[in-house]
Amino acid sequence: MSTIREQPIFSARAHIFQIDPATKRNWIPASKHALTVSYFYDATRSVYRIISVGGTKAIINSTITPNMTFTKTSQKFGQWADSRANTVYGLGFASEQHLSQFAEKFQEVKEAARLAREKSQDKTELTSPALSLTSPQILPSPIISSNGPGDDKLFRSQSADMEMTTERERIKKMLSEGSVCEVQWEAEFFTLQENNNKLVAALHEANANVEQWKKQLAAYQEETEALRLRVSELESQRGASDLPIVVKGESTPALEELEQLVKAKDEELQQLKSQKGSHWEAGSECEETHQKVQDLERRNGDLERRLTLAERSLSETLSEREKMHQEVAKVAEIMDMKIFELSELRQDLAKLVESN
Incomplete structure (x- = not known):
C-alpha cells in the first residue's frame, strides 16, 4: 500500500495477470475485472513503484529498477518481470492507445530511476572517498593455462559449457x-x-x-x-x-x-x-x-x-x-x-x- 509520502503520477485501467509459479508458462488472472494500475513516486527515497489494489489486497507492488523492461507482446497486452517479487506481471488494456501510454510512462519512470540511482552513487562516492580509493576492483580472472597438454582441452571444455x-x-x-x-x-x-x-x-x-x-x-x-x-x-x-x-x-x-x-x-x-x-x-x-x-x-x-x-x-x-x-x-x-x-x-x- 502507498504511504502519505508517495504521490500518484499516472493511472490506467487494465486486467491484471501473474505468471504461474509452478509452470512459469501460463498466466493466472489476478482479478475478475479491470483494476486501476498507478505509478507512484516517493520523493524522500527517490523510488518509483507500480501499485494496484483490489479491495483490501495489494495485487501489484513492484519497485521499478533501471534493469527492468516492459515488453509489448500484442496490441493490447504487455508484461514486465520483477525479480524482487519473483514473478512476471501482465496487463491487458482496452485499447492499443492505453497500452502505448503505459509503456511510454514505464520508460520515463525507468530512466528517472536510473538517474536517481546514479545521483545516489555519486553522493556515496563523494561522502566516502577513502573507501573508493582503498577498495581494489576485483575482476573475474580467466583460467591461466600452463604448459601441460591437458589444460588447453580443459579451456575448450569450458567454452563448450x-x-x-x-x-x-x-x-x-x-x-x-x-x-x-x-x-x-x-x-x-x-x-x-x-x-x-x-x-x-x-x-x-x-x-x-x-x-x-x-x-x-x-x-x-x-x-x-x-x-x-x-x-x-x-x-x-x-x-x-x-x-x-x-x-x-x-x-x-x-x-x-x-x-x-x-x-x-x-x-x-x-x-x-x-x-x-x-x-x-x-x-x-x-x-x-x-x-x-x-x-x-x-x-x-x-x-x-x-x-x-x-x-x-x-x-x-x-x-x-x-x-x-x-x-x-x-x-x-x-x-x-x-x-x-x-x-x-x-x-x-x-x-x-x-x-x-
Whole structure:
C-alpha cells in the first residue's frame, strides 16, 4: 500500500495477470475485472513503484529498477518481470492507445530511476572517498593455462559449457514467447466469449418483449371485434323493432356510448399497429444482433483452432528441448570421460618426468 509520502503520477485501467509459479508458462488472472494500475513516486527515497489494489489486497507492488523492461507482446497486452517479487506481471488494456501510454510512462519512470540511482552513487562516492580509493576492483580472472597438454582441452571444455548455456537460454526464450502468444489468444477468446454472452442475453430479452407485445395486440384485436359484433347486433335490433319513438329515444344514449367505446378501441388499435411497426424494427435489430453473435462464434472457433495450433507447436518445442537435453547429457558424459583420461595421462607424464 502507498504511504502519505508517495504521490500518484499516472493511472490506467487494465486486467491484471501473474505468471504461474509452478509452470512459469501460463498466466493466472489476478482479478475478475479491470483494476486501476498507478505509478507512484516517493520523493524522500527517490523510488518509483507500480501499485494496484483490489479491495483490501495489494495485487501489484513492484519497485521499478533501471534493469527492468516492459515488453509489448500484442496490441493490447504487455508484461514486465520483477525479480524482487519473483514473478512476471501482465496487463491487458482496452485499447492499443492505453497500452502505448503505459509503456511510454514505464520508460520515463525507468530512466528517472536510473538517474536517481546514479545521483545516489555519486553522493556515496563523494561522502566516502577513502573507501573508493582503498577498495581494489576485483575482476573475474580467466583460467591461466600452463604448459601441460591437458589444460588447453580443459579451456575448450569450458567454452563448450558456455555454448550449451547460451543454447539453453535461447530455448527458454522460445518457450516464453510461445507462452505469451498462448496467453494473448486466451485473453482475446475470453473477451469475445463475454461479449457473446452479453449479446445472447440482449437477444433473449428482445425476443421476450416482442412476444409480449404480440400477445397484447392479439387481445386488443379480439376485444375490438367483439365490440363491433355487439354494435352490429344492436343496430339490427334497432332497425327491425317497431317500438314507439319514446322507446327509441331511450335506447339512443346506450348506442352512443357503445360507438364512443368502439371509436376509442379503434384508436388503441391504430396505436398498437404503429407500435407493431416499431416492434418489427426491433425484430430486425434482433436479427442483426443474432448475426453478430454468429460472427463472434465463428471468430471464437478460429481462435480455438489457432490456440490448438499454438499448443501443438509448443509441444513440438518441448520435445525438441528434451532431445537437446539428452544430447547435452551425452556430451557431458563424453567430456567427463575425456577429462578423466587426460588426468590419467597427466599423472603418467608426471611419473615419467620424476623417473627421468
